[in-house]
Amino acid sequence: MTTPRRAPRRAPAALLGGATALALALAGCSTPSSGGSAAGDGTVTITVGDRPSADQAAARAIYDRRVQEFQKANPGIRIEPSETVWDVQTFQANVAGGTLPDVLKVPFTEIQALIARKQVADITDQLKEVGLADRLNPQTVKIVQGRDGRTYGVPVLPYAIGLFYNRALFEKAGLDPAKPPRTWAEVRAAAKAVAEKTGQAGYAQMATENTGGWMLTAQSYSMGGSIESEDGAKATFDDAAMRNALTLLKGMRWEDDSMGTNFLYNMNDIAKDFAAGKIGMFLSVPSAAYQAVVINFDMPKKDVGLTAVPTGPGNDNKVLSGGSVEIVNPKASEAEKSAALKWIAFFDLGKYINQEAAVADAKASAQDGGAVGIPRLSPISPEGFERYKEWIAEYVNVPLENFTGYTDNLATVQLKTEPVKSAQEVYAVLDTVLQKVLTDKGADVDALLREAVATVDTKLARAPR
Template identity: 45%
Template sequence: MTSSRRTLALTLVGALTLSALAACSSSDDEAAEGDTAATDEAVTIQVAMDEGLEQGAIDAFNERIEQFESEHENITVEAQEYNWVGTTFTADLAGGTLPDVFTVPFTDGRGLIERQQIADVSEQIAELLYAGDFSETVASAGQDADGKQWLVPIAAYGQGLHYNRALFEEAGLDPDAPPTTWDGIQEAARTISEKTGQAGYAEMTTSNTGGWILTTLVYSLGGRAESVDGETTTATINTPEYTEALEMLRSMRWEDDSMGSNFNHDWGTSHADFAAGKIGMFISGGGDYGNLVTQNAMPEADYGVTVLPLEGSDPAVLGGGTLAAVNAKATPAEQAAAVEWIDFYYMEKLTDEDAAVADAQVTADQGQPVGAPVLPVFDKATYDESQEWIADYINVPLEQFAPYSDNIYDQPLAAEPPVATQDLYAALDPVVQAVLTDEDADIDQLLSDAETNIQGIIDAS
């Protein structure tokens, strides 16, 4: 899904491997021969900047723009607020309101390529020094059927359980020992709700996030949303694992009364309420710390994150990521400049020490978080080296990430459902909503109907 995150060389090779902000560098001196449009013609490009950033984060972003422009004298960069939202993205794309550089989840890459709704910048990407170093699984999310790389994988994630340490303490729970089983999560949610009056646990339900998080629960219990046999994809929604996940949510909602009163959360509202201390625990990508503190002003001391419990047969952590795309409406010169920006802003910081230090210094000087653990896009050794480069600027409480960062590499990750992913999630949103708003909802019927609906979508895709 989103992306705050939006990789591999770890345990994911084979399912989806891991990831996060990766990188490399290419300076003006190393510019590819085919990139003359970006260096010889004066152009202006609009680039995506997260919506709702606090002023320090905006200042840091603008300073990075100034650095880029000083190295690329013929390119002017304008920031444009942008967040990918599943229910509005298609309209934004068709309406031509997207910036020249924007981001999408892994699940959207192939469709955008097949419909030629983004620019084919594969020749420019192929000239980047690290173009051949991405994990095969990560790279494939942005490739066409012939293996040409149209989009750049800039981040990947494994789902995690985010928890509010302040609410844990208020409820008498140990924030340094978060729950390690689903029963433990349910018990902690009940305790938080009873002792603090806040939602012990919250579930996303709208804008495709309901299906996303429900499927995350199912993966952790050993289920999957689709099975693939050659060219045949079968929806596997009406299953014991989906039933178990929904029964757990029903129990927390109607028996424990531990999920609060808001059952219309999407990605943005869940993060905002969590940061505001209204939610004790929720599930999202493990690398969401930056969004929580820079866009939602979460107190650093309140943040905690841990891995999801894996139970049942063949459980896995659902993983995905983020791709950087170039607008199809951009001119050839603007496309070349856009790839230069993607290289500079998203990728350079992990393979070039000077770039890593420059980025960390600017970010730290603006009081923004530096060094929050993420999953590497290339390999863990490259990521660990980059963390050593910026050690003097790391300003986040690494010990509060330990329950996640110490364990995520030992967990198997599995890729999101491969066919009609966002449509599948959208079809499951009302299933989650029904269970949380109707105590007598017929889970078996809901899942049976959803499977029939989703199979039709798969067959038509």
């Protein structure tokens, strides 16, 4: 899934604090102008998308304040905010009509297709110019590189799926919460123990609103599988990995009776029941799920455990990754591309690369009741992220000791992005497969996968290339 599914932020003041600090840090670093949109006075103007709409008054005010702070620090750059956001149909129209903003966030799932169609700018040189080239996370940079080795975007909101588990239920079931499951076989055994000893669902899975297909994809990857061919032309999930994932879930549901009674969870409802002590384990995005279960649904922090996605059969186990990438208009001039990268460094990465910004953001978040220090996939290099964590250590208010199963593996995990074409349509088809397996004891996994592949292939054939 993409970033709109994450929980809403609770700390708008943090954004303002970070913006102000970074503005000071970037003062005097304006970009020399040349050609493109340079005005007679040398000012370079760029259009920046993703401005919150008027009905989001608080978020819009923060965004506009950050624009002002940036322009104050960079008098040679003028920002023209735009409410344009990613949409597969309007994006194509904007490209064709010449109305695409100079900077816009797009999902991880789309970047390779945009590179192939030459609809994003090569920003390799500008990354070096503004000092970001060596600061980005090499794990996620691979996602935005073309076959030519050049870089075409900046991953700014990356995530890697993890396994949440209820430490209190683990203890009641006689399981050691300090030793969470590392394989899917261990997940099945732990889920059965939780169900038998506590009467609650040992493991639950999202299954609606495309989240079922999303998490099935994560399970397939963790067992060495894939969903589509590299070019997105054909479905590939009728394979051993997906059959193993569905067979595992079928066994947990019908043989072990360890998955409870709700087989139509969405992202919000599964978090709610987990927080209420009704679920032992589930897969999700760490930042979104922690915010939901602790901040929104008041689960005690001490009961929240997070570990790496378990592995299963397959020699190519990977972790599902997603998020947002900032791209630059392919028609942008060199001066505009430089200005765009300065904006991205300020707006998206400021708190990770500037100590003042990091401290201001963390302090404000903590004061506003937000969660500080949730484990996450870093947008910057491991070394830089370690420095960032040191900067904010005083304000961390999450139980990091409960997350070591996740954090100890994060820097070396192999990432695999979501399906490259029509991801949401694919997930919707897989939702149906999952629901059938969980609600029909006689469901034929092989037949369901054959039918699903045929349906997806038809959708992929119709999708724009």
